[in-house]
Amino acid sequence: MDPVSILLSFISVVVAGFLAGLLGSLTGLGGGTVLVPVLTLFLGIPIVFATGASLISTIATSAGSASGYTKSKIANIRIAIGLEVATTTGAIVGSLTLIAVYKTGFIWIIYVIFGLVLLISLVPTINRARFELPKPMKPDWTTRIFNLYGTYYDQKLRKQVDYHAVRWWLGEIVMFFAGFISGLLGIGSGALKVLGMDWAMNLPMKVTTTSSNFMIGITAATGSSIYWFAGYIQPFLAAATAIGVLAGAYLGSKILVRITNVRIRWIFFWVLAFLGVDMIFSGIANKQGLPSTGTISYIGFAVSIVISIVLLLLLYAKVRRDRLHA
Amino acid sequence: MPKLDQNSITSLILKSGVILSLSMIIIGVVLVFIRGGGDSMSLSQVANYHNPGYTITSKSLLPANFLQGLINGDGLYFISVGLWVLIFTPLTVLIDALITFGHERNKLYTLLDAVVLFNLLIAIFVIPRFIG
Numbered sequence: 001m002d003p004v005s006i007l008l009s010f011i012s013v014v015v016a017g018f019l020a021g022l023l024g025s026l027t028g029l030g031g032g033t034v035l036v037p038v039l040t041l042f043l044g045i046p047i048v049f050a051t052g053a054s055l056i057s058t059i060a061t062s063a064g065s066a067s068g069y070t071k072s073k074i075a076n077i078r079i080a081i082g083l084e085v086a087t088t089t090g091a092i093v094g095s096l097t098l099i100a101v102y103k104t105g106f107i108w109i110i111y112v113i114f115g116l117v118l119l120i121s122l123v124p125t126i127n128r129a130r131f132e133l134p135k136p137m138k139p140d141w142t143t144r145i146f147n148l149y150g151t152y153y154d155q156k157l158r159k160q161v162d163y164h165a166v167r168w169w170l171g172e173i174v175m176f177f178a179g180f181i182s183g184l185l186g187i188g189s190g191a192l193k194v195l196g197m198d199w200a201m202n203l204p205m206k207v208t209t210t211s212s213n214f215m216i217g218i219t220a221a222t223g224s225s226i227y228w229f230a231g232y233i234q235p236f237l238a239a240a241t242a243i244g245v246l247a248g249a250y251l252g253s254k255i256l257v258r259i260t261n262v263r264i265r266w267i268f269f270w271v272l273a274f275l276g277v278d279m280i281f282s283g284i285a286n287k288q289g290l291p292s293t294g295t296i297s298y299i300g301f302a303v304s305i306v307i308s309i310v311l312l313l314l315l316y317a318k319v320r321r322d323r324l325h326a
Numbered sequence: 327m328p329k330l331d332q333n334s335i336t337s338l339i340l341k342s343g344v345i346l347s348l349s350m351i352i353i354g355v356v357l358v359f360i361r362g363g364g365d366s367m368s369l370s371q372v373a374n375y376h377n378p379g380y381t382i383t384s385k386s387l388l389p390a391n392f393l394q395g396l397i398n399g400d401g402l403y404f405i406s407v408g409l410w411v412l413i414f415t416p417l418t419v420l421i422d423a424l425i426t427f428g429h430e431r432n433k434l435y436t437l438l439d440a441v442v443l444f445n446l447l448i449a450i451f452v453i454p455r456f457i458g
């Protein structure tokens with residue numbers, strides 16, 4: 001390859017990273033969840049390098065956005081670090097599982113799990129932010145022992161919000177799985193972390209999303225070092241994605257505050273649903289020993305478009321129905 | 327003694343880590359293009375991320391060689407150091423938080439932070455010896 005086409009290929013990965021960072025930030029799913037499918041499905045990059053580049057880029061976006069959140073004191077660093085006990089343990093187990101899966105040659109499983117995780121993550125992501133503050137729950141024994149109290153100034157509600165978390169143990173269990181998925185798939189698994197703090201521990205949405213963002217970096221760093229020595233990080237590729245994803249996520253965070261039209265987010269959700277279905281399709285094609293390019297991939301694209309539209313319509317109908325009942 | 331503002335220090339560490347890392351990565355990419363490759367591999371080999379068997383991976387870029395690589399002006403080592411700055415940024419945050427919890431005499435969270443730090447250090451220094 002001549003230097004010009006190498007430069008063009010490099011730029012195309014930066015652009016892919018940029019779009020992934022932008023979409024990941026606008027939907028709240030994080031850059032990695034979008035980056036891995038884009039790199040494997042559209043740019044034909046082996047999933048082993050895609051996950052490696054994605055995980056290490058995730059640290060950059062987490063650190064980049066968390067530096068703003070932590071300064072405004074919304075993120076609860078104390079609660080976050082307490083939960084990192086489980087996410088880092090999960091990340092170690094997840095990355096070691098990935099190594100075992102690669103060694104045994106069951107790569108197709110990673111595609112399928114990735115697709116499923118992406119589709120399942122969409123549900124809490126779509127439902128997110130319907131309520132700013134959770135229904136109050138009585139403090140339990142973990143609230144006192146682990147000092148799960150906090151306070152922050154909510155600009156939207158224009159008041160100081162005092163909050164407390166409950167069920168620390170349940171949060172830790174969910175966080176272990178979040179870490180495991182992060183290490184296994186090379187993503188930040190922000191959706192699962194949000195589930196742990198929002199559903200399990202009953203924390204306010206703002207505290208949950210910002211603390212989760214801060215935690216993603218620590219979890220991803222744990223997996224990344226294992227990936228490094230396993231040889232899953234292609235430095236030139238990771239350089240391109242780190243630059244692209246960070247720039248995209250930065251722009252996304254700037255646009256996010258200006259997007260008032262909720263419907264536009266459904267287009268983004270559709271893109272994610274499409275990527276999820278196509279990852280599952282690619283995994284199944286891979287299992288059958290079918291090539292990932294040519295006619296098979298076009299059929300896959302067409303089938304995935306149809307299935308993702310149907311899935312999204314069903315989800316949209318459910319959300320509408322829930323809102324009417326609420 | 328003025329109370330340490332944990333959030334502001336954390337924010338500063340995260341921001342500096344990202345800026346330092348990205349600067350190293352960008353310098354590295356420019357060097358790889360100018361010098362036509364790195365770590366005795368040609369530009370084509372370095373950029374061949376479509377074929378795992380025919381390109382360079384993180385496995386052969388050992389942290390022990392990072393300093394020599396930087397001195398030689400090898401772009402791949404600049405990228406590697408940039409990526410490792412990313413991995414170490416959260417570690418610095420944990421160390422800083424550990425000091426803060428210690429100052430506050432918060433025994434429980436000093437312990438929890440130490441466990442997280444222990445996990446991260448195990449992932450960086452111990453597990454690599456058994457994989458590979």
